Amino acid sequence: MRVLMFGWEFPPHIAGGLGTACYGMTRGLAKNDVEVIFVMPKASGDEDQRFVKVVNASDVETEFGPTEGAEDLWSKISFVHIDSNMVPYITPEEFASYHDEYVKTGRRTWQHGDVWKQRYTFSGKYGANLFEEIARYTMVAAQVAKDLEGQFDVIHAHDWMTYYAGIAAKRVSGKPLVVHMHATSFDRSSDDNIDTRVYEIERSGMMGADRVIAVSNLTRNICIEKYGIPSDRVVTVHNAVRFAEGQTNDAERYVDEKIVTFLGRITFQKGPDYFVEAAAKVLKRVPNVRFVMAGSGDMMNHVIRRVARLGIADRFHFTGFLRGADVHKMFTLSDVYVMPSVSEPFGISPLEAMKSNVPVIISKQSGVAEVLDYAIKVDYWDVDAMADAIHALVCYPALSKMFMQKGLEEVEGLKWDKAAAKVKAVYESVM
Amino acid sequence: MKTICLYFQVHQPLRLRKYRFFNMGKDHNYLDDLTNQSIMQKVARLCYLPMNSLLLNLIKEHKGAFKVSFSITGTAIDQFREYAPEVLESFKELAKTGCVEFLAETYSHSLASLADKDEFVREVKAHTALIKKEFGQKPTAFRNTELIYSDEIGQMVAEMGFKTMLAEGARHVMGWKSPDYVYANAIDQKLRLLLRNYKLSDDIAFRFSNQGWNEYPLTTDKYVDWLKGENGEVLNLFMDYETFGEHQWAETGIFDFMRALPAAALASGELEFGTVSETAAKYQPVAVLYCPHAMSWADEERDVxxxxxxxxxxxxxxxxxxxxxxxxxxxxxxxxxxxxxxxxxxxxxxxxxxxxxxxxxxxxxxxxxxxxxxxxxxxxxxxxxxxxxxxxxxxxxxxxxxxxx
Missing domain, CATH: 1.10.8 (Helicase, Ruva Protein; domain 3)
Structure with missing residues (x-):
């Protein structure tokens, strides 16, 4: 079976869980004997470069690090890079500001005019706004689908920005389309505040698809209830997790106290303020705990003020945005990991924490709560329950020990091979 | 005859380095030594050294008629010793002329007066001992961090034996009263207060190089005319020492302005110079100053x-x-x-x-x-x-x- 997949960038250059998920899924599919032609946007620094290039698997190897023993796997995956500056999780506003930066640095320019007419010969200039860029990407994608005609049996598109590309490829080739909902507009902002343009693309993408894969039942319900997608067309396939080899869990610790960590974007959806309130409640009872909020985001200053007002700033620390090795270090330094998300379609970070032997507390409003047994689950708004859970994991070693051991087993069982088999079954159902 | 009281504040903080959560428990070096050193040496080159030498020459030239007062924080003196010992030497030279008074303040330019009386007293004593040791003077006048003052802070200062204290001539405290007289603390009237004439002080400290100011350029003659025109007995010109060469660059002519100021003022026959303690002793306080809430010389609000x-x-x-x-x-x-x-x-x-x-x-x-x-x-x-x-x-x-x- 062969899939034409419209995906996102691969590690190590990732902007969030989406790139990681695509990477794991592609590998899992390869193991399940599914061949993947992976089409992804890639902003090239060189204006003269052809804006579409097919990269063979061996080149990709060097690009994404050594993978000894996986040669047979990679022979099943090929890559198509489309020159585009789209990145996952971007909002139209953010795109505009990035675009301004490109313009300022003078490295890239774009030309005005009707992108729809510029077709395949488009000279490698980016769209002036996100929607124009999506339109351009769609045109290129259609051409890619035409060029690769006969080389794939099914089309799979990840996240709303590639949905039009998926639909275009379906029209050109007549092959069935599967779209994958990694997040919905309702996870990105509160109900009354969603971007209706994005909502419309999501809805028409799902309506135009033969199947919709949702990353959790939570997300599936949103697709059905808020987008009006017929329930028999939406299938849940929970994400899995793939860990980098050779990471050790023994970072040196210099602080004696227990460390309770929040790691993620400090935005409304991630529920940082509930974490702060719970921290204050815990600190009233147990003084020898430190809380760390790692990350940055538009609510950061608000949170800092709240921490100061609660008078816990000597016990509540901010690290700013962490990347790479520092993220792993932060996990290994932690004794409890809390993910109080208000709305989380899946949520991969608790799995990374568990892999680092850290007990986790997750909100019931997260997709990952559906697949985990060895995690304490609380409603995001129930700061008393959250504080109680933190207190228990900090003060009762028997409990945290159990969560550490069982949690590690549990998380190691969440393999992409299994998830990919479910994805393959979805392909089969539409072919 | 009106007395001009020129007072300069010298301070450099010890800046902290970027100290992350990951450093906690592991290393305890909190200071950004490189930044502290480079700022100290830059300000020494731009301000402290040229201005000290200018003042020394003026004092010699006017044979005792030109006087200034300083307060230098302990944090600054410690950094002189470490990074720019020639600056400390040049202040000692000034001290030897007998025309320069050194005031007491808190050792670390702290807000202890707002937090804790014990700590405030300890900080002041530590600073007084340092001034005695470095400059051979036992301070009798006091200036609190950022001219922070209230009736109660004044009382604490009086209790420590100081005779004079500096404060801001803040409009919300002064009302119709003029800062150009000596005042007394409301609780302990033995403590005399010199209040900063913020208009005349900021003409030099903030507005000197401002080309959008309608009095630009400020010449010595014009300024001396303003000084002569003030009604009152004392003209308290209090400012950051870094005004000279650092906030107002040498290119603005600030050094030339200061070089010419004493001669022009003295030539008028209506103006003389005095140190803080001399000035306060020379005139009778005209009134007590009521200041129940802490004020300072900072910002529009002049509060803390x-x-x-x-x-x-x-x-x-x-x-x-x-x-x-x-x-x-x-x-x-x-x-x-x-x-x-x-x-x-x-x-x-x-x-x-x-x-x-x-x-x-x-x-x-x-x-x-x-x-x-x-x-x-x-x-x-x-x-x-x-x-x-x-x-x-x-x-x-x-x-x-x-x-x-």
Missing amino acids: TAWLGNELQNEAFAKLYAQKDKVRALKNPDYEAVWNFLQTSDHFYYMATKWFSDGDVHSYFNPYDSAYEAFINYMNVLSDFINELDKATAAKKASRKKANA
Whole structure:
């Protein structure tokens, strides 16, 4: 079976869980004997470069690090890079500001005019706004689908920005389309505040698809209830997790106290303020705990003020945005990991924490709560329950020990091979 | 005859380095030595050395008729010694002329007067001892950090034996009264107050090089005319010493202005120069000054909200001063050194969020991108310090127990 997949960038250059998920899924599919032609946007620094290039698997190897023993796997995956500056999780506003930066640095320019007419010969200039860029990407994608005609049996598109590309490829080739909902507009902002343009693309993408894969039942319900997608067309396939080899869990610790960590974007959806309130409640009872909020985001200053007002700033620390090795270090330094998300379609970070032997507390409003047994689950708004859970994991070693051991087993069982088999079954159902 | 009282404030904080959560418990080097050194050496080159030599020449030239007063924080003197010893030497030269008075203040340019009387007294005593040692003068006049003053702070200062204290001639406190007279503290009337004439002081300190100012350019003659035109007995020109060459660059002509000022003022026959203590002693106080709430020389509001005006500042301040007893009991000079530089008001100034009319001044002095960043960094350092302090305190208790057993 062969899939034409419209995906996102691969590690190590990732902007969030989406790139990681695509990477794991592609590998899992390869193991399940599914061949993947992976089409992804890639902003090239060189204006003269052809804006579409097919990269063979061996080149990709060097690009994404050594993978000894996986040669047979990679022979099943090929890559198509489309020159585009789209990145996952971007909002139209953010795109505009990035675009301004490109313009300022003078490295890239774009030309005005009707992108729809510029077709395949488009000279490698980016769209002036996100929607124009999506339109351009769609045109290129259609051409890619035409060029690769006969080389794939099914089309799979990840996240709303590639949905039009998926639909275009379906029209050109007549092959069935599967779209994958990694997040919905309702996870990105509160109900009354969603971007209706994005909502419309999501809805028409799902309506135009033969199947919709949702990353959790939570997300599936949103697709059905808020987008009006017929329930028999939406299938849940929970994400899995793939860990980098050779990471050790023994970072040196210099602080004696227990460390309770929040790691993620400090935005409304991630529920940082509930974490702060719970921290204050815990600190009233147990003084020898430190809380760390790692990350940055538009609510950061608000949170800092709240921490100061609660008078816990000597016990509540901010690290700013962490990347790479520092993220792993932060996990290994932690004794409890809390993910109080208000709305989380899946949520991969608790799995990374568990892999680092850290007990986790997750909100019931997260997709990952559906697949985990060895995690304490609380409603995001129930700061008393959250504080109680933190207190228990900090003060009762028997409990945290159990969560550490069982949690590690549990998380190691969440393999992409299994998830990919479910994805393959979805392909089969539409072919 | 009116007396011009020129007073300069000299201060450099010890800036903290970027101290992350990951550093906590691991290393306890809190200071950005490189930045501290380069700023000190830059300001020495631009301001301290040329201005000291200019003042020394003026004093010699006018044979005792030209006088100035200084207060130099302990934090600045410590950094002179470390990074620019020639600056300390040139201040000692000035001290030897007999025409320069050195005032007392808090050792670390702290806000202790707003937090804790004991700590305030300790800081002032430490600074007084330092001034005695370096310049051979026992200060009789006092200036508090950022001219922070209230009736009660004045009373504490009087209790310590000082005869004169500086304060801001703040409009909201003065009302219709003029700063050009000597006043007395409302609680202890033996303490005389010299109040800053902010208009005439800021003409030099802030407006001198402002080409949008309708009095630009400010010439010595024009300025002396303004001084002559003031009704009153004393003209208190108080400003940051870094005004000369650092805030107002040499290219603006600020040094030439100052070089010409004494001769022009003295030639008028209506003006003389006096040190702070002389000036205060020469005139009878005309009234007591009521100032129940703390005022300062900072910002439009002339209050203390630049340092203690938001929840970040209040939190850091409360957490810092909660450590006082532990530091005191430990009697360990290493801990006292950190305790001192953590008290420096600049750290709290960096956390200010009132960025509107005075934002320019705030950001000019601020090594951090935002108040929040300043707060996070300070709290990381303070938290690690508290941690170490608790450990050392516990160790000391344990060893004492052992000794008793």
